[in-house]
Amino acid sequence: MTSLGVSVEDQAGVRRVVLDRPDKRNALTIAMYAAMADAIASAAADDVGALLIAARGDTFTAGNDLRDFLEQPPHGDDAPVSRFLTGLVTTDVPIVAAVRGAAVGIGTTMLLHCDVVLASPTAKFKVPFVDLGLVPEAGSSVLLARRIGRARAGAALYLGETIGADQACADGLVTKLVADDVLDAEAEAAARAIAAKPRQAVRETKRLVNHDRDAILAAMAREGTAFRARLASDEARTAMSAFFTRGARG
């Protein structure tokens, strides 16, 4: 089923969730978050063995739609973006991601919740929250430093440095790099392989790996409060508006 920028399809125990708004570099709208949140929240009950998050086009995602941030900023825990992030943290269904091109903002931070991340050599990762007058989200204030080390997380968060594909692999942000032309097939194969394994053992394993999910949800709650306040700030509104006048590209 394709609706409003995301297609969701179940096959062979795998639920493929594909970002499908390539003309806007798969920038994530409220409707897209809602579709992804629903797909993740219902996966376990629908007996899905693995979720696969992929994207159409040359960009994984340019992150949150900045026009939505300006015009319809998220408010509470029931906002689609909040439901999406909570689903990522709480689902017991393993998540495989396939990344080509830029993964900006939540495009990078969502990967911190994925279990297998395959990326093409074109992949690049950027978390320019501070440059936009914002703060990290999706638990990344805790998880990014934990994953890649505080010094490298510092360069990404404060300097806004882009992490290239090789570095991301060396840092453990990515499971492995695969050639661009086989990325989708390899990601599908990985998801199918997980889906074919003993279902309850897989889910119990994910619960054990995610034993600290309450701490991550608490980090997300702290971030959410700060993020919403930042969205309303002059700093953020000026920086985000500048993107649409071509001032904030790169």
Ligand code: COA
């Ligand atoms: N929100 C809304 N629209 C976005 C967007 C975003 N996050 N990212 C890209 N777009 C739109 C552009 O406005 C443009 O629309 P137009 O064709 O109507 O002018 C279209 O997508 C293409 O974007 P463009 O910047 O020309 O593509 P690019 O290939 O040169 O660059 C990116 C790709 C991802 C590097 C660049 O678009 C970018 O930096 N986007 C913003 C990333 C960001 O700051 N995200 C928020 C993180 S919290």
